Amino acid sequence: MPDWSNWSGRHRLHTGNLHFLRSEEDAAALAAKASREGLRIRTAGAGHSHAPLVPCEDIIVDAQALAGVLSVDKEQKRVWVGAGTRIHSLGAPLNDAGLGLHNQGDIDQQAIAGATATGTHGTGPKLRNLSAAVTGMRIALASGELITATETRNPELLQAARLHLGAFGIVTALELQLRNAYRLKEVSSRSNLEEIAERIDAEIAAHRHFEFFWYPQNDMAFVKTIDETDEPAQYPLAAEGSRLAWSHEVLPNHRPHKHTEMEYSVPADRGLACFNAIRELLRNDFKDVAWPVEFRTLAADDVWMSTAYERPTVTISVHQTTDEDETDYYNACEAIFRAHEGRPHWGKMHYLNGPTLRAIHPRWDEWWAVRDSVDPNRTFLNSFLEGLSTSRR
Template sequence: MVHWQNWSGKLESTAHSIQFLRTEEDTCALAEHANDNGLVIRAAGATHSHAPLVKTTGIVADLQGLSGVMSTETADNSAWIWAGSRIFTLGRPLHEAGLALHNQGDIDQQAIAGATATGTHGTGPKLKNLSAAVRGMTIATASGELITTSPDRNPDIFTAARQHLGAFGIVTRIKLELEPAYRLREHTWQADLDELLENWSEHAEQNRHFEFFWYPQEDRGQAKTINPTTDEPEYPLAAEGARCGWSYEVLPNHRPHKHTEMEYSVPKEHGAACMREIQSLLTNQFSDIAWPIEYRTLAADDVWLSTAYERDTVTISVHQDVRLDDEVYFRACEEIFLSFQGRPHWGKVNYLNAAQMSERHPRWEQWWQIRDELDPRGTFLNDYLRGLQPA
């Protein structure tokens, strides 16, 4: 038995063991062993999820040893990547091949398999989440076999597993759609929340990336745009907000302070109204919250469990210090998000049950059906996911 905890330290468990995997042979052997012996396995990336996706009393499979860029293809702007690769290790080798990710989240500490498992995204109204960039995957399944999936090979599994929640097996390799390497320059400014909410749509349309944070205690908005540039990178890079460099140097930020987070995606047209209700909630009922609210955009996609499935989206994130209680605050925010047809981020806190998830995800039952066929015993389900399984 071994102690496991996530990045924030808020989620903990006593796991059966943590297995450090270094080859696909190891990975298949572990999957088969667990399946034959009635054990549960949860694969772990960087454990940055606030939702209890990895938490288990079974085996935690750590894939940091299965890392690196395997091959790149400039003809179709793609690369095969080992699943345990942390995103911050990918920028340089992809750049050397003339390639880059379309977009990145606020940080680059996640493993690529962890980030694609939950629909991790950055901001930009024409930019989709990372799961939408998946073009192929190799998965060690419960039977101990390796299966490769793509739009042409095992297409049903591929379609469901692009955003997989670690529930289809242990992902060992991922093929990602990329684009030619590009440079970015960022710009920040301060503005009233009212002004930002009046103009956010134009800002979003006119810039590759637009987002803002609202700091409730100071009632201050901090906006950021990031756009392509032909300027040479400026080293040493300036602080966040004034960088000019390659995309992988400018997009990620440093977020060391331990916190918990809830994020919901709402249809783009409800973004401003939803944010106004969150503002009013904080002002009237939670004036002690010191953490900012983040407002971003995300393009519609065709990924079954994506929060942007078939709808252009605004994402709104609320945070709390990990040492403080978050539940009363987050539940009050969730009520507002749900009233705007919100879908919860898979890697962050939510309190939804199976029926509520099913209502929000049109492909929910199909996703489970394909998953269950691949793993009938539930080797890759922990208590949290079992609780969401359709009856």
């Protein structure tokens, strides 16, 4: 039995150094001690990243005890929440306060600090990723200081750390921008790609959320649209594709089948062309792949390391079962994604090095400079991030 494993089981660790945090003070003291002793720390969320972001030679911190809604500002529609709060346990208390997240991803199992660490997103051309919703952070730094970063206090730290990759310190709490609670109605259908291509721009524009999964084995797609509604919620909830309920009840799905995943964000106007190139690749060279390809949209944002930084985006995900070696397939997909100016999802698989990432992230150097200023001894980098960082200049 490993002591720690990510969701897919691809990253398994046998380490005696798992630390279960109990308080912010505990986080600050642990960070300072590790820094003094030259040890590395990584904080785990729910372990749903495919990229090796959490594995670490020295200490892995579990922050799930730092959970719950800490305060609610109804006027500004903002809340402070514990960093380890699972997204699924935010829905009901926020809803009780008349509030809701603007959007959510495909599942709601992640810790909020883990989801915002990697730019986790849902779908919707006007909806930004979860990192863009972060308006405040509390972080235990390597110095032992518990720092608060908001739009007015340490604003540059906030700007950099909204998408933090666990590299600034132990995040203990986050402030999120919400909106009034709302209900959603989901509609799904099966379609072929030629039909989808004919109406895709109109469909994207017409709905709050639009997405499809294309299944290569039968060349059909499962299309889903979701829109706001005043209709009353219907319980028990219907199956995925037909739900009508509060946003936190409709947006998340059940994804039990273990897989690995690569996802790239491409400029929105190249989305369909990129998707078609991936489809041709599967039809010609990877006929055995049974896993679907997912197409979603994402609004531009101003989060420094976001894959949607200053550009309207389409995200395309490819999957493979954990029993199969995905390398050839993902390498071939990555070549196509890169030819379409793609940026890889931080929580998923990619094979890019530091210089390449630097070339596609306009704020790369500034992000690293702010990070280095709060963690000069690199207490919060593991070998994966160190590998990306050392080759950056």
